[in-house]
Amino acid sequence: MRTPLVAGNWKMHKTLAEARDLVDGIREGMKGVGGVEVLICPPFPLLHPMAKAVSGTAIMLGAQNVHEADHGAFTGEVSVPMLIDAGVTHVIIGHSERRHVFGEGAARLAAKVRAVVNAGMTAVYCVGETLAEREAGQTHNVVETQLGDAVSAEVTAERLVIAYEPVW
Numbered sequence: 028m029r030t031p032l033v034a035g036n037w038k039m040h041k042t043l044a045e046a047r048d049l050v051d052g053i054r055e056g057m058k059g060v061g062g063v064e065v066l067i068c069p070p071f072p073l074l075h076p077m078a079k080a081v082s083g084t085a086i087m088l089g090a091q092n093v094h095e096a097d098h099g100a101f102t103g104e105v106s107v108p109m110l111i112d113a114g115v116t117h118v119i120i121g122h123s124e125r126r127h128v129f130g131e132g133a134a135r136l137a138a139k140v141r142a143v144v145n146a147g148m149t150a151v152y153c154v155g156e157t158l159a160e161r162e163a164g165q166t167h168n169v170v171e172t173q174l175g176d177a178v179s180a181e182v183t184a185e186r187l188v189i190a191y192e193p194v195w
Contacts, residue, residue: 032188034066034151036091036119037073046129050080054096057085066117066151071105076116086152089117089151092125095138107146118143121153133176140177144186151188152177158195166193 029053041049047070057065068089069077090113094104095154110118120139125131143150156169170191178187 029184030064030181032060032064034068034089034117034119034188034190035123036068037069037070039055041069041073043073043076046077047080050077050086053086054081054084062122068117068119074110074113074115082114086116087116089119091114091119091122093118093120093139093143095122095135095142097142107142107148111146111148115148115189117149117151119151119153119190121173123153123155123192127194137177137179140187141179149186149188151190153190153192155191155193156195157193161193161195 039195050067053065053067064087065085066087066089067077068091070091074088074090086093089190090105090110090187092105093099093110094106096104097106097108107118118139121131121136122144125134140150140152152174154173156166159167160169176191
C-alpha cells in the first residue's frame with residue numbers, strides 16, 4: 028500500500044519570508060510524525076529558496092504546473108528540466124483551475140503527464156467533478172473520463188499520484 032501523501036498547493040500565496048516561516052512550521056510539526064509523505068508546492072519564484080529550506084528534511088518539493096516541451100518560445104512557462112534543476116520531484120497536473128481558467132484539455136494534460144513521468148518525476152494528477160456534475164450523479168463518469176484522458180500504459184503507479192479534488 029502506498030504511503031499517504033499530504034500535499035499543500037500554495038497557489039499564488041506567500042512571500043519569501045512567509046514561505047520560510049511556513050516551512051519552519053511544517054518541519055516543527057513533522058517531528059515525531061511517521062508514515063506519511065509531505066509535499067509542498069509553492070509558486071514558481073519560490074522553488075529555489077524552498078528547495079534550500081527543505082534540504083535535509085523529509086519534505087518534498089513540487090511544482091504547480093509544467094509545460095510539456097523541454098524548451099521553446101513559451102512565455103511564462105516552465106519546463107521539466109527547469110523544475111528538475113530547481114529540486115522539484117512532483118508536479119501538479121490537471122488542477123481544476125488549469126482546466127477551467129486556462130482551458131487545459133485532455134491532450135495537453137496527457138502530454139504533461141508523459142513529460143513528467145518520462146523524466147523520472149511524479150505527476151500529481153488532479154481529478155474531480157463540479158457541483159452540477161455531482162448533483163447529476165455523474166461523479167464516477169467524470170472522474171473515469173479524466174483518468175482515461177491522461178493515464179496510459181506507459182505511466183506506472185510509482186510515478187503517479189491521483190488527487191481527488193472536486194470543484195464544489
